[in-house]
Amino acid sequence: MDRFRPKLKRAGVTEQQWRVLRALSETDEMDAGELAQAICLRMPSLSRILADLNERRLVQKQLGADRRLRIVRATRQGRALVERLSPLSEQQYRRIESALGTKHYQRLMKDLDTLIARLSVDETEGSSTVQEHADPAARGQNPAL
Amino acid sequence: MDRFRPKLKRAGVTEQQWRVLRALSETDEMDAGELAQAICLRMPSLSRILADLNERRLVQKQLGADRRLRIVRATRQGRALVERLSPLSEQQYRRIESALGTKHYQRLMKDLDTLIARLSVDETEGSSTVQEHADPAARGQNPAL
DNA sequence: AAAGAAACGTTAACATGATAACGAATTCGT
DNA sequence: ACGAATTCGTTATCATGTTAACGTTTCTTT
Secondary structure (H helix, E strand, C coil): CCCCHHHHHHHCCCHHHHHHHHHHHCCCCEEHHHHHHHCCCCHHHHHHHHHHHHHCCCEEEEECCCCCCEEEEECHHHHHHHHHHHHHHHHHHHHHHHHHCHHHHHHHHHHHHHHHHHHHHHHHCCCCCCCCCCCCCCCCCCCCC | CCCCHHHHHHHCCCHHHHHHHHHHHCCCCEEHHHHHHHCCCCHHHHHHHHHHHHHCCCEEEEECCCCCCEEEEECHHHHHHHHHHHHHHHHHHHHHHHHHCHHHHHHHHHHHHHHHHHHHHHHHCCCCCCCCCCCCCCCCCCCCC
């Protein structure tokens, strides 16, 4: 992140704002809780970030059918920002991969996924919210960048 | 850490304070810079933490021969605290190990060490400060807890 | 249906992470 | 020897992590 964060800063977003936008740009819409779990952000942090991104018109918040829920969507501008920065993000993953070698890299990502999944299970005692990803291109359910 | 942090809190130390004390109790003395690198803490954070721990008599700061350096040592009380909490820390590592299995656990720790070492190298472009640890019991140069 | 419990977000308060600007001490080049 | 560049640590500032306390809305229980 030491390498990627400066690029994010030039683009006007912080590290966590980036993770939020990235996650949102991959789906249509989510409620805040889903989003928080998807990217491992606590609700207090997410609240602040969404409030900020909302004012800057990068995301859009609205009430759900269940009016406790806050439905969030990335706006056009938000998605455009992600499109613009994604290549720089990919570049960092390739850097990590080349530092370890493809084989070790994939093994590391897999082991980390396994660890996160298993630890999550008995944290919440059963209600595993961590979904499997059969996609071999997936680099883990919690992309750092 | 979600499991260990509450125990630390009851003992009156934060997560990073714990890491500082743990590192110091394993050596005789270090200057602030060495310490920061050893446990991956930025100097601004370390400064605040050492100032705090110093007032609470858990560590002791003094000037080195080179008077730019701050030599730091854990006091008796500091070491006693680590002795008292170490078993609880070990317990967490065993939990992680049992979640992955011994084989995967060791492999994960090794891969992470490798990654950290290699990324560090070309961050600083050559002046690798990351020392090897031949000790098989070592769990990585940056114990989280 | 009404009181209580639970779920979802928000806000508050404090500790930490990150970056930059600074002060003090030391080393270098001339 | 002297001024510039370095090194080490501190301080300032802002964003985030963490925990707890709340306000709303919904679900449960009776």
